[in-house]
Amino acid sequence: GEKPYKCQDCGKCFTASSFSVSHKRFHTEEKPYKCMACRKSLITSSMLYQHKWIHTGEIYKCNEFGKCFSNSDSLFSHKRIHTGEKRHKCAECEKCFINSSSLTSHKRIHTG
Numbered sequence: 001g002e003k004p005y006k007c008q009d010c011g012k013c014f015t016a017s018s019f020s021v022s023h024k025r026f027h028t029e030e031k032p033y034k035c036m037a038c039r040k041s042l043i044t045s046s047m048l049y050q051h052k053w054i055h056t057g058e059i060y061k062c063n064e065f066g067k068c069f070s071n072s073d074s075l076f077s078h079k080r081i082h083t084g085e086k087r088h089k090c091a092e093c094e095k096c097f098i099n100s101s102s103l104t105s106h107k108r109i110h111t112g
């Protein structure tokens with residue numbers, strides 16, 4: 001898809017301006033999300049959500065990416081990003097996708 005939002009610091013492009021804003025924090029080191037349990041500050045709300053699992057329960061962590069998941073199924077699904085495995089195939093055009101939500105979004109191009 002089209003990625004019209006470009007980071008002025010590194011040139012990385014994004015599909016939505018909200019992703020661009022979150023990404024800029026990596027360059028500015030702005031960390032507006034704070035864990036109330038340990039006071040650690042994080043860059044995005046999703047990073048804070050993942051971090052909270054340290055305090056609340058078992059963590060399933062991706063060794064390549066460092067991303068954490070609440071269950072093994074989610075971690076297994078995420079790992080397909082690294083392997084390139086695409087198990088979800090469009091019946092209309094046979095294009096393949098890593099996860100079912102991407103396939104569902106794609107199917108809309110066939111239905112108008």
